[in-house]
Amino acid sequence: MKRRGAPTILDVAEASGLSKSTVSNVIRGAGSVSAETRRRVLEVVADLGYRPNALARNLVQQRTSTIGIVVGDLSNPVYSELAKLVEQRASDMGFSAMICNTDGHTPSEAARIESLLEHRVAGIVMLQFSGEGAIVGELREQGVPLTVVSCWVEHTDCVSIDDTVGAELAVDHLIELGHRRIAYLSSGLVEAKTDGFRFEGYRRALDHGGLEMGEELVLRSEEPPYLRSDRDLQADVERVLGGHDPPTAFFVSNDLVAVDLIETLEEGGVQVPADVSVVGFDDIAIAGLARVSLTTVVQPRDELARLGMELLMRRIEGGDSLPLKQVRLEPVLVVRSSTRRP
Amino acid sequence: MKRRGAPTILDVAEASGLSKSTVSNVIRGAGSVSAETRRRVLEVVADLGYRPNALARNLVQQRTSTIGIVVGDLSNPVYSELAKLVEQRASDMGFSAMICNTDGHTPSEAARIESLLEHRVAGIVMLQFSGEGAIVGELREQGVPLTVVSCWVEHTDCVSIDDTVGAELAVDHLIELGHRRIAYLSSGLVEAKTDGFRFEGYRRALDHGGLEMGEELVLRSEEPPYLRSDRDLQADVERVLGGHDPPTAFFVSNDLVAVDLIETLEEGGVQVPADVSVVGFDDIAIAGLARVSLTTVVQPRDELARLGMELLMRRIEGGDSLPLKQVRLEPVLVVRSSTRRP
DNA sequence: TTGAAAGCGCTAACAC
């Protein structure tokens, strides 16, 4: 009596007087089994509460139906929504998801990916990318399908909006409103390369708006940990606003920080948009609240998730030999009431 | 030359001229191996880029180091934060996490759990509980450790704040401010049983405040899908406020809905807190923004996650025989500026 | 200190 632990396919075989493989056939719906046999097996399966062991199956099949989702910060609504949507789509396609939060911390990102590889995931979706080129290389070498969502990464299947154009849209809007002194604010919350693109868009907009870019208007720490500590932000903001010829508008490369900025400004008695305009990036849910009403650039989460899974599945099925596929989505600016004429 | 796919422990054994078991010993740090042997093995491991196959290991060990995290709605910040914290702690303890989003949808919850069981997860943490008693029973029967976080569920290890006391705190606060007509608002976003507790707290507070509960002040759809459609909310709110002897305050059993309510009220020209006070529940990040500044009951996410994993580990290690452990945390009210004297 | 061998639960040829 070895009835310890969950029933195995062998238990089902014995109880139904059939062989392992026949049982396996009916469970997988493969091969050909007589109606009567199928009925009997199914009955026993229900009786015993048999549940196939995915580990054994995956081991023998040399592939799993699990994907990894690597996200920088699940408490940022952009990413938790993306994660949710990707998980949803994965599940629809019969895949389970291991979701890992890295806190934007490279060592912990490496550890999480290592674990995913040990679990032999069929592929990995990265939302927000640490920029550690080593990881992309490593994965390609291992032949593990990788798709990056919401970041543009060279030599990798990816889908993201055109960050540069998005930023341009935002800053153009400010210029059209008549702003001449526009500050740029970002933080470690935005992945470095992405921030680079957005900054580029900012530069371009100033450029063809005939505006000069003042170094003193750029609040951007190259170091990953521009800790979103309110004190730092407050100090920086005070410095910029207290300077000579202060900005009348801010373009912020991330809604969370934009909201923080508004908070900080108003704490200091500076009203938005009466005294200063603010544009964000992402269009997270709170941006749409009447009390916040942030003008911002939309990240179409649904599209990103859909295309991301699509690219991943394509690569899982098609293998290394398929050509690279990188999709750039058109950004859209939503004008709300955090911006107005200076 | 079968050098197809990732190198196995056998490849390492061959390349180092040792046996599988010796290699296994050094990898697991078990048994006793000479320093020289260890060095040699490690060298080959690095050379070949060998990575242990977790599937094989888990299969033979008859246990996994994967847990399942089942969450109702990852786009609700309460749950995405909890999920993040639980994943973090799991990872610290050497566990990977499969995170599933159920959208509060019972069939999809069942499917996700089925998949987790097929993957033989070591345990499951449920954030937000659908109330399907069948599932708890099923899991217990299967001997799969289960911990529910942020909901109080009978006969199951769980940790949550005292929802009744929390609601009482909130409503007491309104009463102390002088409100006499206090409405109750909830939605399908809050799990039914939990909502029940909060409603009970509301009732009690009215009771010992010597206030009568008016049926007409209770906006609470028993049906799971009290769809958070703004239209429904708007209609309900208009009805209540337009009625005879309208409320001067709302207690809302969920911050997300509370924020929605404020939005809806102000759209209709009703100012918060000037005309009407609002108290929420959860203390999500946006509640703390100056522009929102919602008085609310705090859910201590950190504590919940920590205790949740603690309970789960205890059960994973201790098994069925351990006594039930249910932890109730003391709620705290944060008073901000969405409430004032009527 | 090291190695040989027996599985873990399942699938996938291949026989019958």
Next chain:
DNA sequence: GTGTTAGCGCTTTCAA
């Protein structure tokens, strides 16, 4: 239509 068999990559006695 059904059964036999040989593994998948690993851990774990048990001998040597």
